[in-house]
Amino acid sequence: MRKKRSNNIQGLTFMTPATLTASLFIVVPIAYAFFMMFFNINLLSGTRTFIGFDNFRKIIGDPRFWAALRNTSTYVAVVVPIQTSIALILAALLNSKVKFNRAFLTVMFIPTLTSSSAMTLIFMWLFNNNGLVVNQLEQLTGMRIHFLTNPDLALSVIMIMNIFSTVPHFMVVFLSGLQDIPTNLYEAAAIDGATKIRQFFHVTIPQLMPILFYVITMGVVGTFQIFDQAFILSGGTGGPQNSTLTFTLYIYQLAFTSNDMGRATAMSFILGVIIFTFTAIINKVMKADEMNG
Amino acid sequence: MKKDNQTLKIIVYTILILYSLLTLFPFAWSILTSFKSTAEIAGGGTFFPETVSTSGWQTLFDSQYTTWVRNSLVVALITTVLNVIFNTMAGYAFARIDFFGRKFLFSLMLLLIMIPAQVTMIPLYIVVSNLNLINTHWSIILTSMINIAYIFMMRQFFINFPKEVEEAASMDGLSTLGIFFKIVLPNAKPALATQAIFIFMGVWNEFMRPLLFISSPDLYMLTQGLNALSNQFRNITAWDIIMAGAIFSVIPIFMLFIFLNKYFIAANDRSVGGK
Numbered sequence A: 001m002r003k004k005r006s007n008n009i010q011g012l013t014f015m016t017p018a019t020l021t022a023s024l025f026i027v028v029p030i031a032y033a034f035f036m037m038f039f040n041i042n043l044l045s046g047t048r049t050f051i052g053f054d055n056f057r058k059i060i061g062d063p064r065f066w067a068a069l070r071n072t073s074t075y076v077a078v079v080v081p082i083q084t085s086i087a088l089i090l091a092a093l094l095n096s097k098v099k100f101n102r103a104f105l106t107v108m109f110i111p112t113l114t115s116s117s118a119m120t121l122i123f124m125w126l127f128n129n130n131g132l133v134v135n136q137l138e139q140l141t142g143m144r145i146h147f148l149t150n151p152d153l154a155l156s157v158i159m160i161m162n163i164f165s166t167v168p169h170f171m172v173v174f175l176s177g178l179q180d181i182p183t184n185l186y187e188a189a190a191i192d193g194a195t196k197i198r199q200f201f202h203v204t205i206p207q208l209m210p211i212l213f214y215v216i217t218m219g220v221v222g223t224f225q226i227f228d229q230a231f232i233l234s235g236g237t238g239g240p241q242n243s244t245l246t247f248t249l250y251i252y253q254l255a256f257t258s259n260d261m262g263r264a265t266a267m268s269f270i271l272g273v274i275i276f277t278f279t280a281i282i283n284k285v286m287k288a289d290e291m292n293g
Numbered sequence B: 001m002k003k004d005n006q007t008l009k010i011i012v013y014t015i016l017i018l019y020s021l022l023t024l025f026p027f028a029w030s031i032l033t034s035f036k037s038t039a040e041i042a043g044g045g046t047f048f049p050e051t052v053s054t055s056g057w058q059t060l061f062d063s064q065y066t067t068w069v070r071n072s073l074v075v076a077l078i079t080t081v082l083n084v085i086f087n088t089m090a091g092y093a094f095a096r097i098d099f100f101g102r103k104f105l106f107s108l109m110l111l112l113i114m115i116p117a118q119v120t121m122i123p124l125y126i127v128v129s130n131l132n133l134i135n136t137h138w139s140i141i142l143t144s145m146i147n148i149a150y151i152f153m154m155r156q157f158f159i160n161f162p163k164e165v166e167e168a169a170s171m172d173g174l175s176t177l178g179i180f181f182k183i184v185l186p187n188a189k190p191a192l193a194t195q196a197i198f199i200f201m202g203v204w205n206e207f208m209r210p211l212l213f214i215s216s217p218d219l220y221m222l223t224q225g226l227n228a229l230s231n232q233f234r235n236i237t238a239w240d241i242i243m244a245g246a247i248f249s250v251i252p253i254f255m256l257f258i259f260l261n262k263y264f265i266a267a268n269d270r271s272v273g274g275k
Helices: A003-038 A053-061 A063-094 A101-113 A117-127 A132-141 A153-180 A183-191 A196-224 A227-234 A249-258 A261-293 B003-033 B038-042 B055-062 B065-096 B102-110 B117-130 B138-142 B148-162 B165-169 B176-187 B191-206 B208-213 B222-233 B239-259 B259-272
Strands: A041-042 A047-050
Touching: A003 A041, A003 A261, A003 B065, A003 B102, A003 B117, A003 B138, A003 B176, A041 A053, A041 A261, A053 A261, A063 A101, A063 A153, A063 A196, A063 A249, A063 B003, A101 A153, A101 B003, A101 B191, A101 B239, A117 A153, A117 A227, A117 B003, A117 B239, A153 A196, A153 A227, A153 B003, A153 B102, A153 B165, A183 A196, A183 B065, A196 A261, A227 B222, A249 A261, A249 B117, A261 B117, B003 B239, B038 B239, B055 B065, B055 B239, B065 B102, B065 B117, B065 B138, B065 B148, B065 B176, B065 B191, B065 B239, B102 B148, B117 B138, B117 B208, B138 B208, B148 B165, B148 B191, B165 B176, B176 B191, B191 B222, B191 B239, B191 B259, B208 B222, B222 B239
Parallel strands: none
Antiparallel strands: A041 A047
16 A cells, blocks of 8 residues: 555656646647637737637638648658658668668768758758759750749759658668568568569568558658748748748748737647548558558 | 679669768768858859858858857757656656556657647747747747657666666665666666757757747857858858858767767667557
8 A cells, every 4th residue: 555655656756747848838738729729819919809710711711821731732742752762762772781881871861960951051052043953954954943933943942852851761760670571581582583673572562561651651740740941941931922831831920920829720720630630541541551461 | 693683783882872972962062162252152163162261161150150059059958968867757657667647647648749749839839928938948948858759768668678677776775766866777878878869969950949939149049040140141142151050050960970870770770669
């Protein structure tokens, strides 16, 4: 009896910092969000007015919302498959008993260490109207392509940057998954006369399914929240012509440019629902696949 | 057959070498740029600097940049120490102590880790502002002093850690707190190092929290400062200053990576293991 009580005291003492921080800075904001999204909130005057679903109505009537939805969806649809494929291919190559694989790994890992802001500045300099990529492409094709000021191309610079900096992380994740695949599976396939390429598709991929699932989920969740790069590249405007306006940037603008905290929270709620729905769909599709495979 | 393997090998090495060069290229180009003069950059110029100029670096270190580096260093270090202590305590309690409410707290944490940070950022801003923490470094330290992913990592670590050592210490009359600080922590060094590295890197590289919470330039975190630097110098094409700032900001993390390489790669293994 005394043991039990002392366990309770010790356990709860050990949990106090984590519980307090999580409550104050995660649970309270979430609870607050459910209340805020139905109100019109003016931080300066401190007034709150209940407006029901008006925040949601205003968002759906806002062309900038649809621009953000289009940009973010395109972004996810382009970045996730490419980054997953490159990471998987590089991991498979590194796993194929190459010499110096530790050195390759170390070099390739560098972009993961770099902050989004430093990386964005480096890429802005590369793709600047006066930058190296533009100058080189002009020499090659004779055309002067202005990436950052062209609404059709600005987002693709952020996509390239995103792929460049997340590939190494997922590559290492795949690599550790590959090293866990029992070698006798490959030996059996080799005896059956399967080539290296066929082994990759018939042994490696099925065995990697759980990790592939993890990488795709993380990729989708991460790309849906893209903010830093779009903010820095456009100076917070989402320009040129809303072409780099992402969901999170739109939330930021609603909150801090339009000073409409209620509408910003409503938009955050929409983003949360979208992310959860997508994760659930991927979960369902890939789990079903795993059963069959 | 033998010949096939040979060509395959050449292809594999070619791809790996090309990708490594592609990885290094933007960084090399930025370093070279930081040593050019602004006039040379504006003129397009050659790949290597025509004349090596350190004026970009000088302007950088004469600006508020050094303050921003110090801010990031102090905030990241404090946050890291708090995280390592608090996450480890919570992970230990989850793994070892049978207390009232353990199941509930564990399920709560599992739920909270699924919620993307961006979704709660606006209400979080209001909470922080109600606590009068806006425009202080405490806003960053307090809101990021625990990390649920690392609580789970530590829980897993202690579940795999032999219980006998602690039982023997308990026999010798050590209290739970005594066991935790004298026996458990010293034995958990690799896990603590992994946590410390990734939390430090997380705070050092974080952009959104500082952007929301901090508004006076002398309190800026480094990432925010880089953004300010680019806004200030971009239009006069002083990319030498901007690139010097970007490159210098990577150096501390790069040093950690060189000296503690094994933790960086191993931690990725563990994050998958947890899924």
